[in-house]
Amino acid sequence: MTEVDALRPLAAVLVSLVATGLIIASYRRPNVRDSWSVLAALAKFGIVASMLPGVLNGTVYVSNLGTVLPGIDFVLRADPLGMLFATLASLLWVFTAFYGIGYMRGLSEHGQTRFFASFAASLSAAIGIAFSGNLLTIFVFYELLSVATYPLVAHDETAEARAAGRKYLAYTFFGGGVLVLAGTVLVYWLTSQVGQATVDFTAGGIPALAEIAGSDPNAASITFMILAIGFGVKAGLMPLHQWLPVAMVAPTPVSGLLHAVAVVKSGAFGVARVVLDVFGPELVFQLGVGLVLGTIAAITLTAASLIAIRKDHLKQRLAYSTVSQLSYIVLGLSLFGWYGLVGALLHIPAHAFMKLTLFFCAGAIHVETHTDYISQMAGIGKRMPVVMGAFTIAAAGMAGIPLLAGFVSKYYMLIGGVQMGGFALYLVGALLPLVS
Amino acid sequence: MSDILLPLLVTIPIMLAAFPLLAGLKYERAGWPIAMVGSLVVAGLAALLTWEVYLEGQSTGEQIIHELGGFPAPRGIELVGDGLSALIALLIGVVSVAVLVYARKSGPQGNAFYSGYLLLTGGLLGVAFTGDLFNLFVFLEIVGLVTYALIAADRSGKAAYGALKYLFLGTVGASLYLIGVGYAFVATGTLNMLDLQSALAEVGYTDPLVQAAFGFILVGFMLKIALFPLHTWQPDAYTYAPDSVSAYISALVSTTAAYALIRISFDVFTVDFFAANPLIADGVVLLASISIVVGSLLAVMQTEIKRIFAYSSVAQFGMIVAAIGLTSETALFGAVIHLVGHGLMKAALFMGAGIMATAYGARTISQYGGLAKRAPFTSGSIAITGLALVGIPPSIGFVGKWFIALGAVQEGSWGLAVVIFVSTMLTLLYVARIIEKLYFDPPGDPHGAAHDDHGDGHDDAVDGHAVADGGHAGDDGGLTTDTQTDGGSPAETPIKPGDSPEQTAAVSGAVSREMLAVVLTLTLATVALFVSADQFAAMLDPVFGRFFQ
Numbered sequence: 008m009t010e011v012d013a014l015r016p017l018a019a020v021l022v023s024l025v026a027t028g029l030i031i032a033s034y035r036r037p038n039v040r041d042s043w044s045v046l047a048a049l050a051k052f053g054i055v056a057s058m059l060p061g062v063l064n065g066t067v068y069v070s071n072l073g074t075v076l077p078g079i080d081f082v083l084r085a086d087p088l089g090m091l092f093a094t095l096a097s098l099l100w101v102f103t104a105f106y107g108i109g110y111m112r113g114l115s116e117h118g119q120t121r122f123f124a125s126f127a128a129s130l131s132a133a134i135g136i137a138f139s140g141n142l143l144t145i146f147v148f149y150e151l152l153s154v155a156t157y158p159l160v161a162h163d164e165t166a167e168a169r170a171a172g173r174k175y176l177a178y179t180f181f182g183g184g185v186l187v188l189a190g191t192v193l194v195y196w197l198t199s200q201v202g203q204a205t206v207d208f209t210a211g212g213i214p215a216l217a218e219i220a221g222s223d224p225n226a227a228s229i230t231f232m233i234l235a236i237g238f239g240v241k242a243g244l245m246p247l248h249q250w251l252p253v254a255m256v257a258p259t260p261v262s263g264l265l266h267a268v269a270v271v272k273s274g275a276f277g278v279a280r281v282v283l284d285v286f287g288p289e290l291v292f293q294l295g296v297g298l299v300l301g302t303i304a305a306i307t308l309t310a311a312s313l314i315a316i317r318k319d320h321l322k323q324r325l326a327y328s329t330v331s332q333l334s335y336i337v338l339g340l341s342l343f344g345w346y347g348l349v350g351a352l353l354h355i356p357a358h359a360f361m362k363l364t365l366f367f368c369a370g371a372i373h374v375e376t377h378t379d380y381i382s383q384m385a386g387i388g389k390r391m392p393v394v395m396g397a398f399t400i401a402a403a404g405m406a407g408i409p410l411l412a413g414f415v416s417k418y419y420m421l422i423g424g425v426q427m428g429g430f431a432l433y434l435v436g437a438l439l440p441l442v443s
Numbered sequence: 444m445s446d447i448l449l450p451l452l453v454t455i456p457i458m459l460a461a462f463p464l465l466a467g468l469k470y471e472r473a474g475w476p477i478a479m480v481g482s483l484v485v486a487g488l489a490a491l492l493t494w495e496v497y498l499e500g501q502s503t504g505e506q507i508i509h510e511l512g513g514f515p516a517p518r519g520i521e522l523v524g525d526g527l528s529a530l531i532a533l534l535i536g537v538v539s540v541a542v543l544v545y546a547r548k549s550g551p552q553g554n555a556f557y558s559g560y561l562l563l564t565g566g567l568l569g570v571a572f573t574g575d576l577f578n579l580f581v582f583l584e585i586v587g588l589v590t591y592a593l594i595a596a597d598r599s600g601k602a603a604y605g606a607l608k609y610l611f612l613g614t615v616g617a618s619l620y621l622i623g624v625g626y627a628f629v630a631t632g633t634l635n636m637l638d639l640q641s642a643l644a645e646v647g648y649t650d651p652l653v654q655a656a657f658g659f660i661l662v663g664f665m666l667k668i669a670l671f672p673l674h675t676w677q678p679d680a681y682t683y684a685p686d687s688v689s690a691y692i693s694a695l696v697s698t699t700a701a702y703a704l705i706r707i708s709f710d711v712f713t714v715d716f717f718a719a720n721p722l723i724a725d726g727v728v729l730l731a732s733i734s735i736v737v738g739s740l741l742a743v744m745q746t747e748i749k750r751i752f753a754y755s756s757v758a759q760f761g762m763i764v765a766a767i768g769l770t771s772e773t774a775l776f777g778a779v780i781h782l783v784g785h786g787l788m789k790a791a792l793f794m795g796a797g798i799m800a801t802a803y804g805a806r807t808i809s810q811y812g813g814l815a816k817r818a819p820f821t822s823g824s825i826a827i828t829g830l831a832l833v834g835i836p837p838s839i840g841f842v843g844k845w846f847i848a849l850g851a852v853q854e855g856s857w858g859l860a861v862v863i864f865v866s867t868m869l870t871l872l873y874v875a876r877i878i879e880k881l882y883f884d885p886p887g888d889p890h891g892a893a894h895d896d897h898g899d900g901h902d903d904a905v906d907g908h909a910v911a912d913g914g915h916a917g918d919d920g921g922l923t924t925d926t927q928t929d930g931g932s933p934a935e936t937p938i939k940p941g942d943s944p945e946q947t948a949a950v951s952g953a954v955s956r957e958m959l960a961v962v963l964t965l966t967l968a969t970v971a972l973f974v975s976a977d978q979f980a981a982m983l984d985p986v987f988g989r990f991f992q
Contacts (some may be wrong), residue, residue, distance in 0.1 A: 195849065
């Protein structure tokens with residue numbers, strides 16, 4: 008693996024931040040404003056995609072912006088794992104940008120400038136999370152993502168939306184500002200006991216952390232749990248998932264952003280980073296904390312599926328479906344085995360594509376018919392055949408029907424589960440079709 | 444050569460303080476230019492001093508000492524400059540220029556104000572540089588008395604009440620400090636800080652006289668810093684003072700008191716004292732932790748913006764003092780960063796609140812509804828600075844918090860570590876409330892207002908807790924806020940609910956562009972200082988090397 012100094016990771020983060028400024032500056036001319044969104048989305052995807060061949064050949068692009076705290080640089084690294092998330096988020100933003108413009112104009116929503124500006128800023132933060140080279144950098148972007156998405160959640164400015172925004176801020180800041188920060192401090196402190204303190208992501212885990220975990224397993228376990236739950240808040244781990252269904256009051260493109268493009272994925276991605284690059288799968292296995300995390304994920308998975316079936320509000324049902332699907336990813340990560348990891352990482356893009364489709368369909372239904380409840384949708388397949396066709400395919404993928412993406416990832420996780428024993432039951436149980 | 448900077452920094456503003464009044468006899472508008480010249484000179488000299496200390500720190504790391512009038516140390520008074528005091532002086536310089544720019548339009552007008560302003564600046568710089576315990580008392584008194592005069596400059600009954608309260612309690616604090624100094628003098632026979640350091644060690648750190656000396660000094664400063672439960676003067680003072688004065692004193696007065704406490708704790712009593720008296724150290728941490736929690740909860744309960752920020756200071760200074768009690772180098776480093784950062788953030792917040800009050804007559808949280816559309820820059824500045832206060836990176840608020848938390852973890856002080864991490868949520872409670880009002884509440888929405896008072900279940904629990912905990916401060920806040928809401932600003936036009944957002948850029952005539960520029964500059968500074976840890980380390984390493992040798 009060769010490391011190359013490059014500006015491209017930085018550019019990928021900055022391009023939509025610049026767009027945020029341009030969007031605000033051209034608030035008087037909606038057409039110009041919205042073209043900035045599209046341009047930024049395309050430019051961002053272009054920049055990310057341009058790094059793809061290099062990364063596949065084993066090159067890691069690094070933008071180091073200097074030291075922030077002793078021993079911690081503010082560094083962006085485009086490594087394979089980060090590229091996975093960045094490609095996904097930037098590609099899906101292209102679709103979401105078009106869809107969002109159509110949706111917002113279709114409903115003549117208020118505050119469109121703020122909406123698109125926050126949207127672009129959120130994407131900056133999401134790409135920042137993808138390319139973060141250490142815990143501190145990811146924490147910075149994780150918090151910025153919370154800040155940037157808050158205006159989107161509270162967009163409606165109704166009492167309900169404000170309450171949702173408040174809840175969203177409370178949960179995400181508890182995950183980020185309290186738990187992830189605490190975890191980062193603890194990792195820094197633990198590694199400082201055996202030499203140079205570091206929080207850099209290292210493939211296979213930080214060696215110093217493995218060393219200290221040998222002598223102080225409890226501290227390491229607690230640190231792992233704090234970090235995993237801190238990121239798990241955004242991934243909707245129970246009992247800290249409640250912001251997700253509440254945030255459904257936001258416009259549908261935002262739901263797409265939250266559920267598919269950036270936010271919950273950033274949580275799952277954070278857990279992946281913690282497992283793979285901070286502690287390392289082996290250490291997680293040795294400490295036995297993977298089991299704890301896996302159990303939480305399995306419970307979330309089952310409970311959220313059951314709740315999802317009982318929801319009549321379409322977006323609410325999709326929200327709970329997200330909670331359960333994200334738990335798959337976390338579960339896969341905590342299964343330690345190679346198959347489990349591959350399955351989990353595969354499920355990140357698989358779920359993203361499927362859930363985005365589902366939400367866009369739900370949004371289309373909302374714009375067309377102003378119906379949100381499944382019980383009122385009888386026969387809608389005849390009225391909107393294309394939309395419902397897409398919906399059906401995506402839902403089938405979600406349920407893990409073969410020949411669709413959801414099947415592959417679940418298949419891998421199932422093998423991983425069988426290998427490790429124990430969790431197989433949960434997995435099989437949860438493989439039952441869940442959505443619609 | 445550089446040691447001449449110290450007396451210049453202290454005397455120039457104090458000497459100049461006479462001129463606005465004298466010149467005012469002939470030229471009515473002379474006050475502002477003179478004060479501005481004084482502040483600019485102070486800022487320039489402080490920058491020069493900081494630069495020299497910064498360069499020096501990399502070579503020798505010695506203190507700069509100036510003997511006033513050429514009298515040698517034990518009898519005469521010394522002024523001492525090092526990285527720490529230079530930083531505080533720089534903060535004083537920067538904030539006094541910024542607030543003065545702001546005050547030109549916002550007032551209070553009149554040459555007496557500008558005289559007081561310069562005198563206060565001089566007093567604060569004296570606190571920063573003095574190397575003598577009794578001299579410190581003198582400067583503290585200068586600061587206290589001038590602050591009293593400036594708070595009362597509003598000439599309203601409430602301002603007089605707030606000022607008088609501060610006068611009484613501040614004097615009590617200073618007296619307690621003086622008693623403590625007296626004990627130290629009885630024990631050792633010297634008042635010079637450097638002498639005391641060795642003299643106290645000879646007497647023994649467990650000697651009751653020494654312990655009592657520290658106890659009195661500590662309580663005196665806790666009152667001056669306004670830690671719970673000795674904070675009662677501070678919310679009234681900050682709320683009822685004129686806006687520019689609120690910004691100035693909230694950024695600097697408690698800050699220099701906290702600085703003096705750091706100076707005395709580590710230069711006079713030293714870490715060995717805390718090591719010999721673990722109970723005192725733990726007590727400081729405990730009191731400070733309570734201050735963090737209760738201060739935040741009280742802030743959440745307020746309806747008046749300035750009062751929210753005032754209680755927030757109680758909480759933030761809790762964090763700083765907790766770091767002192769930890770006696771950890773890392774935590775103290777964070778405390779100094781937070782001291783500077785908090786000063787800048789609070790100055791920006793209070794001036795932002797001042798702009799809102801001048802332009803839109805909005806002084807309470809319910810009047811802030813929908814103001815973001817009419818005052819986008821000020822709202823943005825309040826939102827960003829507020830989030831910086833929460834500790835959201837990239838901002839200086841995060842850097843200070845990181846080091847204090849890291850220090851707490853290193854010292855194994857888990858209780859404090861939890862309090863500091865949870866303080867994110869506590870600060871968020873009151874900051875998010877303001878942001879939500881600004882951006883997501885239509886103006887004058889009664890439902891929104893009612894909703895805000897109750898919040899969701901989480902908020903309710905918090906409210907109940909705070910009432911049980913701080914009943915006194917709670918009703919003191921409640922009563923006075925109500926009256927303030929009614930009669931606070933009858934002259935100003937209330938917000939009209941249906942006002943069109945077209946007036947966005949047209950801030951009303953009472954707010955000048957400079958005022959906005961100052962607030963925005965300070966906001967950007969709090970964000971830019973995110974990467975300042977290295978510079979702080981270069982300034983403070985020699986000082987901390989001495990503290991923690």
